Amino acid sequence: MVSDLKLDDGSRVGVMGGGPAGSFFSYFLLQIAQRMQLDLNVDIYEARDFSLAAPQGCNMCGGIISESLVQNLAAEGINLPSSVVQRGLDSYFLHMDVGSVRIETPLQEMRIAAVHRGCGPRGIKEELKVRGFDGYLLDLALAKGAKLIRKRVDGVGWENGRPWLKTPDGSKATYDLLAVAVGVNTSAMRLFEGLNLRYQPPRSTKTHIREFFLGRETIKKYLGSSMHVFLLNIPRLEFAALIPKGDYVTLCLLGHDIDKQLIESFIGSSEVKHCLPPNWEPPADFCHCAPKISIKGAVEPFADRMVFAGDCGVTRLYKDGIGAAYRTAKAAAITAVFEGIAAEDFRRHYWPVCQAVTSDNRIGELVFAAARQIQKRRFARRGMLRMVEKEQKEKGSRRRMSSVLWDTFTGSAPYQQVFLRTLHPAFISRLVWDIAVGNMPFGKTQEPGRMQ
Amino acid sequence: MSPGALGKLYHDGDIIVRQGEEGNCMYVIQRGEVEVLLKKGDKDVRVAVLGEGDFFGEMALFGREVRSATVRAKGEVTALTLEKKSFLRRVHEDPSLAFSILEKMSQRIRNLNAQLNKALGRRAALR
Numbered sequence: 001m002v003s004d005l006k007l008d009d010g011s012r013v014g015v016m017g018g019g020p021a022g023s024f025f026s027y028f029l030l031q032i033a034q035r036m037q038l039d040l041n042v043d044i045y046e047a048r049d050f051s052l053a054a055p056q057g058c059n060m061c062g063g064i065i066s067e068s069l070v071q072n073l074a075a076e077g078i079n080l081p082s083s084v085v086q087r088g089l090d091s092y093f094l095h096m097d098v099g100s101v102r103i104e105t106p107l108q109e110m111r112i113a114a115v116h117r118g119c120g121p122r123g124i125k126e127e128l129k130v131r132g133f134d135g136y137l138l139d140l141a142l143a144k145g146a147k148l149i150r151k152r153v154d155g156v157g158w159e160n161g162r163p164w165l166k167t168p169d170g171s172k173a174t175y176d177l178l179a180v181a182v183g184v185n186t187s188a189m190r191l192f193e194g195l196n197l198r199y200q201p202p203r204s205t206k207t208h209i210r211e212f213f214l215g216r217e218t219i220k221k222y223l224g225s226s227m228h229v230f231l232l233n234i235p236r237l238e239f240a241a242l243i244p245k246g247d248y249v250t251l252c253l254l255g256h257d258i259d260k261q262l263i264e265s266f267i268g269s270s271e272v273k274h275c276l277p278p279n280w281e282p283p284a285d286f287c288h289c290a291p292k293i294s295i296k297g298a299v300e301p302f303a304d305r306m307v308f309a310g311d312c313g314v315t316r317l318y319k320d321g322i323g324a325a326y327r328t329a330k331a332a333a334i335t336a337v338f339e340g341i342a343a344e345d346f347r348r349h350y351w352p353v354c355q356a357v358t359s360d361n362r363i364g365e366l367v368f369a370a371a372r373q374i375q376k377r378r379f380a381r382r383g384m385l386r387m388v389e390k391e392q393k394e395k396g397s398r399r400r401m402s403s404v405l406w407d408t409f410t411g412s413a414p415y416q417q418v419f420l421r422t423l424h425p426a427f428i429s430r431l432v433w434d435i436a437v438g439n440m441p442f443g444k445t446q447e448p449g450r451m452q
Numbered sequence: 453m454s455p456g457a458l459g460k461l462y463h464d465g466d467i468i469v470r471q472g473e474e475g476n477c478m479y480v481i482q483r484g485e486v487e488v489l490l491k492k493g494d495k496d497v498r499v500a501v502l503g504e505g506d507f508f509g510e511m512a513l514f515g516r517e518v519r520s521a522t523v524r525a526k527g528e529v530t531a532l533t534l535e536k537k538s539f540l541r542r543v544h545e546d547p548s549l550a551f552s553i554l555e556k557m558s559q560r561i562r563n564l565n566a567q568l569n570k571a572l573g574r575r576a577a578l579r
Contacts (some may be wrong), residue, residue: 032548070458072542074480074532077552079505082456082483107533109460110453216455225455246455327546334548413538 005342009039014165014175016153018046019059020322021310022181023137024329030144032337047152050118050135057118059134060291062252065113067412069323083131085113086245092227095271096381101388103402114245121211121287128247156191163305177341183311184292200299204292208253211287219244228275229409231375297358302346307332314354317361319411364415383435400427458482459532462525471522475512476536484529489522
């Protein structure tokens with residue numbers, strides 16, 4: 001069925017939100033339209049100034065650009081400059097009470113990018129300010145021809161079948177297509193409640209992020225070019241990571257009801273202390289936030305002349321949210337240019353991409369449930385540690401557990417691929433063997449010491 | 453290598469890909485320059501210099517032939533490796549991912565045609 005709703009020369013497109021999803025959508029929409037010699041006018045509404053330090057210029061997240069996204073962007077001709085990448089990561093350390101192990105990227109190269117979303121954490125000195133990832137992407141979209149409207153949207157409605165946006169100064173603009181890319185940490189989602197859409201926003205949970213200043217040399221010495229992931233048996237804590245950046249280290253915590261007590265018991269654990277300078281204590285004042293992340297995708301993130309991309313549509317469970325914003329925003333842009341902008345067009349061509357992410361998230365829930373079981377059982381942690389240690393020592397061997405952990409914690413591959421790898425008989429038999437041997441007195445690995 | 457650099461660091465004179473060897477990945481230059489060399493008898497003839505944002509080794513993604521040229525680092529170079537298997541999987545999911553590569557390959561064919569025409573013109577003038 002061919003829809004009548006199409007973008008034509010001179011069509012106006014409004015984009016709510018200039019974070020990664022909004023910028024990717026605008027960039028690809030304009031790129032594809034220009035290839036098709038279609039002249040579009042794209043307005044991006046973004047009140048934040050990404051050249052400011054947090055909280056004014058930050059979209060609150062851990063700031064990891066996954067291996068697969070770094071590669072996809074390179075193939076698209078978007079090479080992240082070293083002014084934006086605060087640290088290239090080539091490995092990660094898995095820390096558990098039974099020991100720590102370093103897992104390297106398959107080709108021992110810097111394949112993951114640690115970035116700041118804004119120009120740096122609250123309180124950053126002027127001379128340490130950096131170029132934030134969100135600002136960089138927004139500049140790419142503007143260079144393609146998008147126009148930035150640095151205003152908040154406080155009203156959305158319909159007029160003659162077309163969506164309009166209103167800003168606090170009373171300006172109102174009507175569009176042929178509205179792309180919503182506002183994320184889940186904003187009250188803007190409420191603007192859509194009275195519009196009789198079938199859209200239902202995603203379900204979310206809270207995370208906790210802290211930024212600590214350590215200085216470039218200290219970070220290099222203690223954390224290096226590795227992300228540090230912790231599987232600790234602390235009640236209510238599901239996952240924790242320390243991400244080294246230029247002068248700061250970002251602490252990300254995921255769990256239930258994260259409170260001061262949980263955070264202090266994590267920071268005070270010997271596994272965390274081993275990664276940081278001796279006698280290091282968190283400063284009295286530091287940049288922190290408790291952003292929400294989507295854990296269940298939106299229902300019907302589209303309507304006639306309207307599409308929701310990124311976190312306010314469908315995103316990946318726990319990992320690689322920016323990668324999901326890239327995928328969904330690009331799919332929405334391709335649909336809008338080639339197929340049309342009716343709800344039916346988005347249902348047929350955009351929704352399958354969202355559904356693929358949603359289906360993969362279901363498998364992701366299984367993967368994380370298994371990780372939780374390992375987290376709770378010391379004997380399983382020992383077996384896993386032994387298996388990874390052996391893989392990392394044996395050059396040229398199939399690194400089955402290492403690749404499973406790598407892709408789970410870095411978000412570099414779909415959860416389905418990760419899960420299928422764990423069903424391989426060689427994976428299962430080796431894990432069972434390493435659990436058995438690893439728990440015998442002679443097979444136990446060394447308890448953790450200070451990281452070198 | 454600066455902390456924010458992505459990819460792998462190659463030093464001046466390092467051979468990144470060697471003509472005649474099998475390849476299963478392509479490279480995207482993040483910083484620096486490389487020379488593309490073709491073997492002619494005993495000598496290596498420089499046919500191109502590639503810089504930031506350029507890629508090489510892409511023919512390995514689309515065929516099974518061995519590397520058609522040698523690529524050598526000219527000064528310090530950082531390049532990102534894109535493995536054939538994972539990249540092709542992503543291209544099958546989103547074919548437009550290969551568009552930029554196609555654009556550059558088409559530009560290279562155009563440049564080669566121009567060079568060929570120039571060489572043929574010179575030869576005709578000598579007759």
